[in-house]
Amino acid sequence: MNFWDYARVSKVSQRSLLYFCVGLFGASAIAEPRTFSARVGEDVYTCTVEETSVGGLASVSLKEVVRQLGGQVRVESGAVRVTLLGATANIVLGDTRIASTHNEFTIQHPAREFENEIFIAVSDVAPLFNYGFKLNLQRGDAALAPPVTPGQPTVAPSSVAGRKLIVVIDAGHGGTDPGESGPAGAEERTISLAIALRVAELLKEVCTPVLTRSQDQGISTRERVGAANVTLRGDVLVSIHTGASSSPVPSGFEVFCLPPPTAQDPRLQMMVQRSLALGQSIANAMTGATGTPARGVHQVPALIFSSLQMPGVIVETGFITNPTEEALLVNAEYQEKLAQGIANGVVAYVKGMTQ
Amino acid sequence: MSDAPNKSNLRSIGMVAWALFTLVLFFCVLLLANELMKSGRNPLELAENVDGLSVPVTPSAPSASELRDVPIYVASADGRMLLPERRSIPFGEFTVENCRAALDELRKPSNTGSNMSVLPASAEYNALFLTENGELVIDFVTSSLQTTAKSTGSEALMVYGIVNSLTQDVLRAQNGGPVKTVRFLFGGEAPGESFPAHFDLSQPIAPNAAWILKTEATQ
Numbered sequence: 001m002n003f004w005d006y007a008r009v010s011k012v013s014q015r016s017l018l019y020f021c022v023g024l025f026g027a028s029a030i031a032e033p034r035t036f037s038a039r040v041g042e043d044v045y046t047c048t049v050e051e052t053s054v055g056g057l058a059s060v061s062l063k064e065v066v067r068q069l070g071g072q073v074r075v076e077s078g079a080v081r082v083t084l085l086g087a088t089a090n091i092v093l094g095d096t097r098i099a100s101t102h103n104e105f106t107i108q109h110p111a112r113e114f115e116n117e118i119f120i121a122v123s124d125v126a127p128l129f130n131y132g133f134k135l136n137l138q139r140g141d142a143a144l145a146p147p148v149t150p151g152q153p154t155v156a157p158s159s160v161a162g163r164k165l166i167v168v169i170d171a172g173h174g175g176t177d178p179g180e181s182g183p184a185g186a187e188e189r190t191i192s193l194a195i196a197l198r199v200a201e202l203l204k205e206v207c208t209p210v211l212t213r214s215q216d217q218g219i220s221t222r223e224r225v226g227a228a229n230v231t232l233r234g235d236v237l238v239s240i241h242t243g244a245s246s247s248p249v250p251s252g253f254e255v256f257c258l259p260p261p262t263a264q265d266p267r268l269q270m271m272v273q274r275s276l277a278l279g280q281s282i283a284n285a286m287t288g289a290t291g292t293p294a295r296g297v298h299q300v301p302a303l304i305f306s307s308l309q310m311p312g313v314i315v316e317t318g319f320i321t322n323p324t325e326e327a328l329l330v331n332a333e334y335q336e337k338l339a340q341g342i343a344n345g346v347v348a349y350v351k352g353m354t355q
Numbered sequence: 356m357s358d359a360p361n362k363s364n365l366r367s368i369g370m371v372a373w374a375l376f377t378l379v380l381f382f383c384v385l386l387l388a389n390e391l392m393k394s395g396r397n398p399l400e401l402a403e404n405v406d407g408l409s410v411p412v413t414p415s416a417p418s419a420s421e422l423r424d425v426p427i428y429v430a431s432a433d434g435r436m437l438l439p440e441r442r443s444i445p446f447g448e449f450t451v452e453n454c455r456a457a458l459d460e461l462r463k464p465s466n467t468g469s470n471m472s473v474l475p476a477s478a479e480y481n482a483l484f485l486t487e488n489g490e491l492v493i494d495f496v497t498s499s500l501q502t503t504a505k506s507t508g509s510e511a512l513m514v515y516g517i518v519n520s521l522t523q524d525v526l527r528a529q530n531g532g533p534v535k536t537v538r539f540l541f542g543g544e545a546p547g548e549s550f551p552a553h554f555d556l557s558q559p560i561a562p563n564a565a566w567i568l569k570t571e572a573t574q
Contacts, residue, residue: 243508295508298566300507302507303553314553316508
């Protein structure tokens with residue numbers, strides 16, 4: 001039985017086969033026009049665009065949608081900047097993450113460029129404009145109906161694209177890598193895990209905390225970053241460690257953020273800004289929880305930041321090499337204070353981001 | 356009758372051998388010049404200065420004995436920031452020699468009892484050279500840094516202590532350009548995850564004044 005016989009026997013329509021073949025070889029105009037509409041106060045926004053199959057995915061031209069909604073699109077070296085209703089959204093081609101003035105969120109399918117046109121999946125149009133521009137865009141002309149009455153559910157605080165923010169909690173070291181150890185024998189891997197587990201517990205109600213490890217196991221930095229980016233699909237990352245010095249004198253906690261961007265990449269710039277905001281928020285909250293001022297919030301090119309695709313921070317909770325602080329770091333009550341401080345910092349950041 | 360072709364063949368073989376020898380010699384000279392340039396020396400200037408072939412040129416021996424005060428950076432007693440300390444180094448004709456002398460000073464204990472040197476006294480390096488684009492490459496002996504504290508903060512102090520010290524204009528000599536960045540190698544290879552465990556040294560590092568404590572002396 002050859003392919004065409006199989007197609008006939010399995011009742012695969014010629015149209016489906018055509019879609020399949022077109023999907024394999026790129027983009028081709030196939031389908032009908034799509035209408036989207038939104039109402040902002042008394043203003044009604046509508047757009048009708050032709051649906052196109054791009055790589056087998058029902059898509060529409062982003063430029064055309066934005067143009068009809070009254071906005072502008074600028075494309076610069078792989079990044080798309082959409083300006084609409086006084087807000088801006090930065091989209092990186094091939095990436096599902098969007099950073100806008102209002103929000104940071106993900107769409108289901110990455111935007112793609114084909115023949116100087118930017119395409120976005122039909123299913124992603126409403127989420128993009130709703131979370132990125134607070135437009136409440138709907139498929140069809142439903143928005144032309146009477147205005148929405150107040151009291152209807154909106155995007156909940158601390159949520160992104162209709163879901164809770166995913167906070168990746170990374171307990172440093174583990175397994176065969178104990179990290180640094182204190183003069184009395186306390187190990188960084190155990191302290192960082194204990195604090196990370198408490199932070200995850202404390203964040204449960206507000207965010208979706210996910211751990212890179214929940215037990216004493218060794219994971220490489222590359223694996224941690226890969227998990228945060230791909231498997232766990234985090235929105236922010238908090239990596240928990242202890243500090244260390246060749247001297248027993250240094251003490252206190254410290255926060256490290258993404259380094260200044262080396263390229264004029266709007267998405268990277270926003271990530272760095274958010275990393276700093278998160279770092280400052282955690283440092284402030286930890287000061288409140290422990291009663292000790294932070295040693296500082298620094299920007300460093302840390303290994304864990306090198307391929308990270310979300311705002312991230314490293315929290316060094318205290319110097320394990322300082323005998324007094326080592327005793328505090330293994331104390332459950334003090335660990336609770338540290339965890340509370342980190343969790344409060346994350347919550348304050350999340351609230352600030354979604355307001 | 357057969358002598359003439361034999362002689363002609365021998366001459367051809369001799370010419371080919373001579374050409375090959377010349378070619379090999381030419382490549383050797385090119386490689387040598389390249390190595391000299393990597394270490395921040397200009398081979399043409401060296402050739403002019405050499406009085407005959409008997410004068411040895413050793414990269415590690417300073418060609419001038421003038422002592423000069425230069426600042427190097429040490430970690431403050433609380434391990435938060437970097438502080439400058441003045442050290443006397445033999446100031447040579449080559450930037451890379453001055454960097455070597457400054458790097459040696461970075462391993463020595465701080466002048467004050469409380470501040471900390473950014474490198475352990477055990478720190479050793481296999482090689483130090485300066486590329487044409489101002490990248491100073493230090494190849495550390497990995498095992499010699501095992502005693503270094505491993506945390507993001509302490510590694511940042513070590514890295515920026517070295518980089519901020521070695522990229523100073525005061526180390527620039529008449530031969531060799533300025534040091535703009537420092538690339539770290541460990542055992543001849545790019546850093547792995549074992550050390551440094553937190554700081555990303557896959558790229559050359561530029562100086563960062565944010566780690567220097569603002570005092571009257573540094574302003």
